[in-house]
Amino acid sequence: MDVFWLQLFNGISVSSILLLIALGLAVTFGQMNVINMAHGELIMVGAYATYMTQKLFQSYLPASWFSQYFLLSIAASFAAAFLIGLLLEKTLIRFLYGRPLDSLLATWGVGLVLQQLARSIFGAPNVGVKSPSWLEGGLSVTQGLVLPYKRLFILALVAVCLLAMFLYIYRTTAGRRMRAVMQNRDMAACLGISTRRVDSLTFAIGSGLAGIAGCALTLIGPIGPTIGTYYIVDAFMVVVLGGVGKLVGTVFGALGIGMTNTLFEYWTTASLGKVLVFLCIVAFLQWKPKGFVAMRTRSLD
Amino acid sequence: MTQWMIKTGASRYGLAMWYFLAAALLLAAPLFTSDFRLNLLAKFLAFAIAAVGLDLLWGYTGILSLGHGVFFGLGGYAMAMHLKLQASGGRLPDFMDWSGLTKLPWFWMPFQSFGGAVLLGMAIPAAVALFLGFFTFRNRIRGVYFTILTQALVIISVTLITGQQAFTGGTNGITGYGQILGHSLAAPETKLALYYVTAGVLLATFVLARIVVKSRFGKVLRAIRDGENRVRFLGYDPSRYQMGVFVLSATLSGIAGMLFVLHVGIISPSMMGIVPSIEMVLWVAIGGRGTLIGAALGALLLNGAKSAFSESYPDIWLFFMGALFIVTTVFLPRGIAGLAVDGWRKARRIVRRRKEVPEHERKGYSAV
Numbered sequence: 001m002d003v004f005w006l007q008l009f010n011g012i013s014v015s016s017i018l019l020l021i022a023l024g025l026a027v028t029f030g031q032m033n034v035i036n037m038a039h040g041e042l043i044m045v046g047a048y049a050t051y052m053t054q055k056l057f058q059s060y061l062p063a064s065w066f067s068q069y070f071l072l073s074i075a076a077s078f079a080a081a082f083l084i085g086l087l088l089e090k091t092l093i094r095f096l097y098g099r100p101l102d103s104l105l106a107t108w109g110v111g112l113v114l115q116q117l118a119r120s121i122f123g124a125p126n127v128g129v130k131s132p133s134w135l136e137g138g139l140s141v142t143q144g145l146v147l148p149y150k151r152l153f154i155l156a157l158v159a160v161c162l163l164a165m166f167l168y169i170y171r172t173t174a175g176r177r178m179r180a181v182m183q184n185r186d187m188a189a190c191l192g193i194s195t196r197r198v199d200s201l202t203f204a205i206g207s208g209l210a211g212i213a214g215c216a217l218t219l220i221g222p223i224g225p226t227i228g229t230y231y232i233v234d235a236f237m238v239v240v241l242g243g244v245g246k247l248v249g250t251v252f253g254a255l256g257i258g259m260t261n262t263l264f265e266y267w268t269t270a271s272l273g274k275v276l277v278f279l280c281i282v283a284f285l286q287w288k289p290k291g292f293v294a295m296r297t298r299s300l301d
Numbered sequence: 302m303t304q305w306m307i308k309t310g311a312s313r314y315g316l317a318m319w320y321f322l323a324a325a326l327l328l329a330a331p332l333f334t335s336d337f338r339l340n341l342l343a344k345f346l347a348f349a350i351a352a353v354g355l356d357l358l359w360g361y362t363g364i365l366s367l368g369h370g371v372f373f374g375l376g377g378y379a380m381a382m383h384l385k386l387q388a389s390g391g392r393l394p395d396f397m398d399w400s401g402l403t404k405l406p407w408f409w410m411p412f413q414s415f416g417g418a419v420l421l422g423m424a425i426p427a428a429v430a431l432f433l434g435f436f437t438f439r440n441r442i443r444g445v446y447f448t449i450l451t452q453a454l455v456i457i458s459v460t461l462i463t464g465q466q467a468f469t470g471g472t473n474g475i476t477g478y479g480q481i482l483g484h485s486l487a488a489p490e491t492k493l494a495l496y497y498v499t500a501g502v503l504l505a506t507f508v509l510a511r512i513v514v515k516s517r518f519g520k521v522l523r524a525i526r527d528g529e530n531r532v533r534f535l536g537y538d539p540s541r542y543q544m545g546v547f548v549l550s551a552t553l554s555g556i557a558g559m560l561f562v563l564h565v566g567i568i569s570p571s572m573m574g575i576v577p578s579i580e581m582v583l584w585v586a587i588g589g590r591g592t593l594i595g596a597a598l599g600a601l602l603l604n605g606a607k608s609a610f611s612e613s614y615p616d617i618w619l620f621f622m623g624a625l626f627i628v629t630t631v632f633l634p635r636g637i638a639g640l641a642v643d644g645w646r647k648a649r650r651i652v653r654r655r656k657e658v659p660e661h662e663r664k665g666y667s668a669v
Contacts, residue, residue, distance in 0.1 A: 029445075035445050035448075035449075092627065092631065095631050096630070096631070099630075099634075100444060100445045101365045101444070102630040102634065103630075104365070104445065104448065105579075105582065105583075105586065105626050105630045106626060106627050106630040106631060108579060108626055109622070109623040109624065109625065109626025109627040109630075110623065110627060111623070112619055112620075112622060112623030112626070113619075113620055113623035113624065113627075115619070116616060116619045116620050116623065119616070120616065229575070233449075233452050233453055233456050233575075236449045236453075237453055239449075240446055240449050240450065269464060270460070270464060271460045271461045271463065271464025271465060272461070272464070274456065274457045274460045274461070275457050275460075275461055277457075278453055278454070278457045281450075281453070282433075282436050282437075282450070285436070285437070285440060285442055286440060289440040289441060289442050
């Protein structure tokens with residue numbers, strides 16, 4: 001029985017990370033129809049921002065403060081990825097609106113450059129980030145079932161991010177503008193919303209979320225220049241499965257992929273599990289081709 | 302000279318002549334190059350076959366596949382499995398021995414004959430493409446959704462092949478064979494013959510692609526690219542055409558993969574991964590999507606540049622490749638072929654204007 005609960009917990013844990021990564025993707029794809037392949041590299045930016053924060057704390061601040069660095073590093077990784085995302089949108093993405101496939105290729109190029117940049121600055125080998133001491137250990141539920149604090153912390157972090165995004169999208173003026181642009185860009189523009197500004201901000205927020213995801217990944221293992229590429233395709237599958245336009249779709253997609261991945265890999269082998277998950281996704285799309293949540297529209301693209 | 306080129310380039314006979322010229326160049330290349338370079342060139346020609354196939358799909362139908370590395374790899378594996386069986390001479394291939402297999406798996410059986418391997422090298426990629434196409438295009442899953450699914454196909458294929466070490470050779474891939482149909486792969490004569498085979502297949506691919514593009518089928522493909530719904534309203538079923546071109550394109554990639562193995566002597570999962578797949582797209586993008594010659598030239602040029610650069614400066618090559626992606630998509634969506642066409646039109650306009658200008662006013666007005 002313990003094994004079952006542990007697998008379930010692992011599944012939820014994997015799903016939460018996928019959700020954090022896919023949140024930003026779903027928003028930028030839903031609103032701007034831009035496929036950001038550099039999203040994985042923004043994760044990497046967040047991870048290295050955490051690494052740098054840790055370095056700074058180690059070198060310049062008293063050792064007793066060290067255990068608190070992680071809270072600051074969350075903000076730092078969000079800020080770093082946010083700024084890079086903003087820069088990317090202002091210099092490149094805005095030339096590619098309305099050309100989703102081209103945006104995919106161009107941002108893939110950006111990702112390649114960023115990866116190589118990280119390799120030149122930090123070196124190709126992976127670097128480890130020391131987790132704060134208060135995240136060591138785990139919560140023992142029963143004798144054989146221990147839930148690591150790190151995973152629980154990530155779950156909580158994702159929940160906070162999800163809540164923040166929910167409040168932002170559904171309860172603020174900026175979020176209302178964002179939804180308006182997402183639903184009908186031309187009409188929103190006619191009503192005086194600066195779609196350009198909304199686009200920039202949305203893209204930057206999506207990038208910032210990737211940064212937080214990178215920060216969370218440092219808790220799980222060592223980080224390297226290619227850390228983003230492990231997750232990016234799965235995150236895109238979450239978007240495809242969940243559909244765009246509503247947060248609940250992304251949550252569903254992340255849970256679907258995370259859980260089936262964990263379970264199939266447990267029941268079969270890692271490589272066969274992936275094939276089965278892919279077949280499940282294709283099968284699901286037979287039933288709902290636009291993903292779990294589709295925006296209702298009468299227009300033909 | 303320019304005037305002559307412009308006049309002939311446009312006509313039908315001119316086109317046949319350009320084909321003839323290209324064929325003559327390919328035929329004569331072995332006279333001027335060393336064995337090493339010839340082998341490289343042969344490899345690039347194999348890539349060009351895949352590029353033409355991808356161009357039919359992307360440039361003419363507007364479907365971007367990031368999964369062509371899989372089809373390329375499946376073709377490559379089919380050929381490599383045959384060569385490996387030949388090299389093992391009735392015994393089990395060495396990597397199966399190491400993994401503790403005692404019997405040849407059933408799906409290796411058909412690869413014992415050369416014909417069977419070649420047939421499967423085309424049929425397996427085609428079947429995979431048909432499977433994916435059938436379950437996506439019919440449901441109108443297209444655009445970026447389709448592209449992401451093809452990328453997922455790459456991931457799972459690579460994981461599957463890497464994971465099933467006993468049956469596929471795992472990360473190392475399949476290598477360690479030296480003979481094809483009793484001829485040594487390392488011998489210069491075999492290399493030369495294989496070069497000619499590749500060049501011939503490339504020319505045949507070109508002619509086939511041209512027939513497809515000029516046919517009614519090709520017209521519908523372009524119509525789907527420009528307005529899928531309008532095509533549907535006119536009574537066509539776009540999904541059939543999309544499936545058809547996807548299967549054709551995958552088959553061409555499979556053929557390219559088979560030839561690739563003959564020139565390089567190894568196939569491994571890393572040659573069908575995400576990066577090789579997307580590199581194929583870059584060939585077409587740089588050369589010019591929507592033009593057959595552009596795709597082929599793009600493959601030759603980019604691979605030439607890669608082998609020149611990446612051996613001495615691997616880091617710079619990655620930067621360069623990333624930058625190429627950005628620059629081409631933003632500034633040169635039609636690639637080199639697009640540039641050439643624009644230049645051509647400009648030259649033609651200048652030449653025409655020159656004709657109208659009286660002789661004495663023409664001084665200092667040299668366009669070329």
